[in-house]
Amino acid sequence: MNLRTAARGFVAFLLSVPALQGNPDRAVTYPSSNICALSGSTVEIRCNYKYPYANTVEKKLWFTNIHNEPVDLKDDTDYTGRVEYSCVEPSCSRRYSSCTGTCTLIIKDLTQSDSAEYKFRITTNYGGKYSGVPGVKLSVTDIQLKVVIRPSNINTVQLECHSMCDKTGLTYNWYMNGVLQPHHGRFHGFHINSDLSASCAIEGSNHLSSPSVYAPETPSVGVTPPGVIKEGSSVNLTCTSEANPVAKYTWSKVPTGHSPGHTVQGQQLSFHPIQSSDSGQYLCQAKNDLGTKSSPISIDVKYGPKRTFVRPSPPGEIKEGGSVTLSCSSEANPAADYTWFKDNQPLHWEPRRPYTLDSVSSKDRGTYRCQAENQYGYLGSNSVFIDVLYAPKTPSVSVRPPGEIKEGGSVTLSCSSDANPAADYTWFREHGGSVEELGENYTISNITTELGGNYYCEARNAVGLQNSTLMFLNVTATSSVTATTVARGTVAVLLATILLLIFLWMRRKRASRNARGQGGRPDTGEESPPCPVYDNL
Numbered sequence: 074m075n076l077r078t079a080a081r082g083f084v085a086f087l088l089s090v091p092a093l094q095g096n097p098d099r100a101v102t103y104p105s106s107n108i109c110a111l112s113g114s115t116v117e118i119r120c121n122y123k124y125p126y127a128n129t130v131e132k133k134l135w136f137t138n139i140h141n142e143p144v145d146l147k148d149d150t151d152y153t154g155r156v157e158y159s160c161v162e163p164s165c166s167r168r169y170s171s172c173t174g175t176c177t178l179i180i181k182d183l184t185q186s187d188s189a190e191y192k193f194r195i196t197t198n199y200g201g202k203y204s205g206v207p208g209v210k211l212s213v214t215d216i217q218l219k220v221v222i223r224p225s226n227i228n229t230v231q232l233e234c235h236s237m238c239d240k241t242g243l244t245y246n247w248y249m250n251g252v253l254q255p256h257h258g259r260f261h262g263f264h265i266n267s268d269l270s271a272s273c274a275i276e277g278s279n280h281l282s283s284p285s286v287y288a289p290e291t292p293s294v295g296v297t298p299p300g301v302i303k304e305g306s307s308v309n310l311t312c313t314s315e316a317n318p319v320a321k322y323t324w325s326k327v328p329t330g331h332s333p334g335h336t337v338q339g340q341q342l343s344f345h346p347i348q349s350s351d352s353g354q355y356l357c358q359a360k361n362d363l364g365t366k367s368s369p370i371s372i373d374v375k376y377g378p379k380r381t382f383v384r385p386s387p388p389g390e391i392k393e394g395g396s397v398t399l400s401c402s403s404e405a406n407p408a409a410d411y412t413w414f415k416d417n418q419p420l421h422w423e424p425r426r427p428y429t430l431d432s433v434s435s436k437d438r439g440t441y442r443c444q445a446e447n448q449y450g451y452l453g454s455n456s457v458f459i460d461v462l463y464a465p466k467t468p469s470v471s472v473r474p475p476g477e478i479k480e481g482g483s484v485t486l487s488c489s490s491d492a493n494p495a496a497d498y499t500w501f502r503e504h505g506g507s508v509e510e511l512g513e514n515y516t517i518s519n520i521t522t523e524l525g526g527n528y529y530c531e532a533r534n535a536v537g538l539q540n541s542t543l544m545f546l547n548v549t550a551t552s553s554v555t556a557t558t559v560a561r562g563t564v565a566v567l568l569a570t571i572l573l574l575i576f577l578w579m580r581r582k583r584a585s586r587n588a589r590g591q592g593g594r595p596d597t598g599e600e601s602p603p604c605p606v607y608d609n610l
């Protein structure tokens with residue numbers, strides 16, 4: 074195998090020349106004592122050696138590590154498969170009584186850890202050991218691409234290709250998105266572009282290229298912990314974007330109608346604890362000198378009901394027959410279901426619909442409240458008193474004391490009616506107009522029979538009025554009751570006496586007529602027949 078061909082891509086450069094000479098007769102010398110090579114390349118390190126005439130070389134080795142004895146690089150596990158020796162057979166000169174040879178160390182696939190001092194040693198059949206000290210210092214370096222922003226133009230970046238081996242006069246090729254650019258040299262200007270990816274490579278050794286520099290890729294956004302976000306928990310938003318140079322991150326909250334936006338620098342946005350007001354759209358922006366990319370994320374904070382209120386519409390008092398709607402409102406995520414209560418008793422109603430009372434009646438009067446509930450909690454509302462105004466119901470009337478009402482005694486008539494607002498009462502006497510006293514209780518002291526009769530009361534409020542049924546007062550006379558009886562008795566006695574006197578007088582008259590005309594026809598024209606009334610008497 075032709076080693077020159079194998080070392081295509083070889084990049085080794087002489088920096089300072091003369092190595093220290095060993096013993097002039099039997100020494101190892103190195104044409105170059107410092108070599109700069111790039112990662113991934115192949116390096117050749119040469120040496121010349123001399124040894125006494127008539128000796129034979131038994132062992133040749135390159136080494137860098139010493140474990141008691143120098144370790145042959147071919148046996149060094151750090152170099153397995155990457156090391157070759159290319160040695161030319163020595164030529165001997167009797168005249169100079171010495172032999173000379175060259176041996177070149179070839180290391181492939183250099184890495185930075187290959188940077189070390191390399192030495193060569195021969196051992197002859199007479200036990201002579203010849204090595205060159207110091208050896209060859211090998212520096213393995215990466216190509217570095219530096220990004221420099223040109224101050225004059227914010228739309229352009231100037232890239233500089235840079236390696237530690239620059240002094241050796243490397244020429245660079247430039248690639249944009251993998252395409253070779255016509256320009257060569259250490260510097261190259263590019264227009265800033267989010268899709269830009271640029272790299273440089275050593276001309277003639279294109280596999281020795283720099284890492285690409287590129288604008289941030291579309292960031293990915295992670296939420297920890299994953300899953301449902303509950304108010305009060307700790308939440309982190311993390312933004313990640315591949316970029317070279319490394320991106321700088323900015324988090325911003327997208328402003329909405331009721332919450333202003335804000336901006337936070339850094340890859341992570343922490344909420345400790347998270348609040349319901351933190352819900353919304355967030356944008357993570359990743360930016361470097363070559364461009365900017367952003368990703369949105371939406372945060373939906375779940376929470377139990379807050380600020381539960383019940384509101385009646387229309388507010389205030391409701392007249393009987395009117396309608397009123399009670400709306401329950403609460404902030405909750407997800408939206409709450411509502412339960413309605415009247416005087417602390419649950420009502421049957423759909424969970425999302427306002428509570429509607431059509432054609433209210435006095436029964437609907439009461440204290441209402443609602444309770445909002447979702448899977449994260451529940452909260453009761455304020456209480457609202459719904460006052461239903463209604464006209465008086467038919468009043469009920471009563472009389473005290475109960476039982477017989479005696480003349481001269483005292484009675485109280487009471488009127489009572491269910492009404493809202495409370496009724497005013499007026500007592501009336503049938504056909505007699507209102508009595509003088511107003512009020513639910515009407516007391517008649519020293520009652521007389523003339524004051525007996527029908528009474529009723531009227532209950533009236535702002536909504537309407539209603540009359541009671543009639544109440545009959547039966548006043549019993551006390552003293553005058555005996556007088557009448559006596560009077561009646563007297564009349565009866567007088568009547569009986571008169572009738573008796575008439576009867577006696579008529580008997581006497583008939584007796585005298587019978588005595589004057591006995592046996593003759595009775596005088597019908599003048600005579601009255603016997604009165605049956607008298608017989609009956």
Ligand SMILES: *[C@@H]1O[C@H](CO)[C@@H](O)[C@H](O)[C@H]1NC(C)=O
Pocket residue numbers: 297298307308309341343
């Ligand atoms: C959020 O990030 C902070 C700081 O990095 C860490 O201490 C905390 O544990 C994280 N919280 C969660 C919920 O991942």
Ligand SMILES: *[C@@H]1O[C@H](CO)[C@@H](O)[C@H](O)[C@H]1NC(C)=O
Pocket residue numbers: 487512513514
């Ligand atoms: C009317 O009488 C009832 C029963 O005695 C009594 O409770 C009520 O207070 C009275 N009302 C008035 C206004 O005096």
Ligand SMILES: *[C@@H]1O[C@H](CO)[C@@H](O)[C@H](O)[C@H]1NC(C)=O
Pocket residue numbers: 501531538539540
């Ligand atoms: C109640 O009685 C008053 C007086 O007698 C009368 O003017 C009114 O119409 C009556 N109202 C009702 C609702 O019967």
Ligand SMILES: *[C@@H]1O[C@H](CO)[C@@H](O)[C@H](O)[C@H]1NC(C)=O
Pocket residue numbers: 547548549
């Ligand atoms: C009044 O009361 C008396 C005695 O209780 C009774 O005889 C009379 O029939 C009553 N009058 C009326 C009109 O109810």
Ligand SMILES: CC(=O)N[C@H]1CO[C@H](CO)[C@@H](O)[C@@H]1O
Pocket residue numbers: 481519
């Ligand atoms: C106690 C009282 O006032 N009694 C009177 C009741 O009424 C009669 C007739 O009007 C009077 O004579 C009483 O003095």
